[in-house]
Amino acid sequence: MPVAQPIKTLWLKASNSDDCKQAGEPFKAGQLAAVPTETVYGLAADATNPHAVAQIFSAKGRPSNHPLIVHIGSVDEIDDWATEVPTWVKPFVEQFWPGPLTLLLPRRSDVNDVVTGGLDTIGLRMPDNPTLLRLLQSERLAVAAPSANPYQKLSPTLAEQVIAGLDGRIAAVLDDGPCLVGTESTILRAEAQQAQILRFGPLDIETLQAKCPVPIKALEGHDIAVSGNKRIHYQPNARVKLLDSQTLSQLAESAEPAQGVGGLYFSDKLQALFADQGVQVSSEQHAYRQRLYSALFELDQRGLQEIWVELPPQRPGWEDIHDRLSRAAAI
Ligand code: TXA
Numbered sequence: 001m002p003v004a005q006p007i008k009t010l011w012l013k014a015s016n017s018d019d020c021k022q023a024g025e026p027f028k029a030g031q032l033a034a035v036p037t038e039t040v041y042g043l044a045a046d047a048t049n050p051h052a053v054a055q056i057f058s059a060k061g062r063p064s065n066h067p068l069i070v071h072i073g074s075v076d077e078i079d080d081w082a083t084e085v086p087t088w089v090k091p092f093v094e095q096f097w098p099g100p101l102t103l104l105l106p107r108r109s110d111v112n113d114v115v116t117g118g119l120d121t122i123g124l125r126m127p128d129n130p131t132l133l134r135l136l137q138s139e140r141l142a143v144a145a146p147s148a149n150p151y152q153k154l155s156p157t158l159a160e161q162v163i164a165g166l167d168g169r170i171a172a173v174l175d176d177g178p179c180l181v182g183t184e185s186t187i188l189r190a191e192a193q194q195a196q197i198l199r200f201g202p203l204d205i206e207t208l209q210a211k212c213p214v215p216i217k218a219l220e221g222h223d224i225a226v227s228g229n230k231r232i233h234y235q236p237n238a239r240v241k242l243l244d245s246q247t248l249s250q251l252a253e254s255a256e257p258a259q260g261v262g263g264l265y266f267s268d269k270l271q272a273l274f275a276d277q278g279v280q281v282s283s284e285q286h287a288y289r290q291r292l293y294s295a296l297f298e299l300d301q302r303g304l305q306e307i308w309v310e311l312p313p314q315r316p317g318w319e320d321i322h323d324r325l326s327r328a329a330a331i
């Protein structure tokens with residue numbers, strides 16, 4: 001296959017109204033642009049243009065049978081993409097959209113296979129970023145968008161990280177600063193009598209169940225085509241090791257950290273162990289989630305061989321964080 005010539009990637013700012021207008025142009029021209037969402041930056045194409053959507057796979061280096069999430073600007077637009085929508089779904093989703101929840105529903109027969117990877121369901125979500133929402137709503141635009149990272153790498157939560165992975169392969173990035181949530185959306189398959197979580201995300205099962213009239217189960221270890229469920233995913237270049245607080249504290253007392261080792265930790269007592277090769281994050285759930293990928297990125301840029309991560313507590317609401325950390329550490 002011929003190697004695509006690099007193109008100039010425009011760096012547009014969400015704080016500039018001319019830039020925001022310009023951010024719509026790549027979609028009209030069948031090109032790719034990275035857009036901010038509340039979870040992570042997305043690598044977007046007009047979801048109704050199969051040629052544009054196909055380019056997402058080559059820019060990311062992602063297998064072409066992996067389905068994409070379509071981002072829409074209103075609950076009504078569910079019907080543009082899905083059919084046989086259970087009656088409970090719209091009142092339910094109105095309580096969480098815009099927000100970090102992706103619904104899997106039976107697809108309409110006119111949805112192109114390039115978007116769904118040939119599956120009979122479609123993933124839909126209304127993202128909670130005001131600039132992106134305005135862009136989607138102003139022209140009833142729908143964009144297909146995976147996270148804006150090369151395949152299996154960390155998802156970007158800053159425009160700088162998008163550029164680090166995709167510069168020269170996309171027409172533009174719309175920079176709206178750091179993503180406020182920080183891990184990818186919860187994926188929920190919706191059926192008439194039940195629902196299943198296929199990927200853990202910022203909205204946990206208790207929060208969703210409290211507003212859902214049908215029972216929700218978390219499907220672990222399933223083989224439905226969610227690439228985020230591959231054992232190896234979300235990886236920095238350095239090897240990630242997960243260690244509990246006690247083991248790390250003992251190391252802090254007994255040894256100097258090895259060369260080439262950095263740390264992602266929250267306990268104050270580990271400051272000395274990692275010194276200037278450490279990034280300290282909050283032990284509060286929302287702040288931890290928001291910093292997780294950007295802290296791993298920062299550490300990775302130091303050219304470390306290993307990143308030791310202090311395992312956060314196994315508490316309800318932290319499932320997505322544990323999920324992403326275990327995939328980052330998988331070998
Ligand atoms: O928060 C998010 O969900 C971010 C932002 C950009 O919206 N997007 C994101 O997309 O994480 P991506 O492609 O990196 O991960 C979406 C996952 C993939 O593993 C894909 O296989 C799965 O969702 N997926 C999408 N449509 C699906 C479908 N119809 N059936 C099963 N899995 C699906």
Ligand code: MG
Nearest residue numbers: 146147155228
């Ligand atoms: Mg992804």
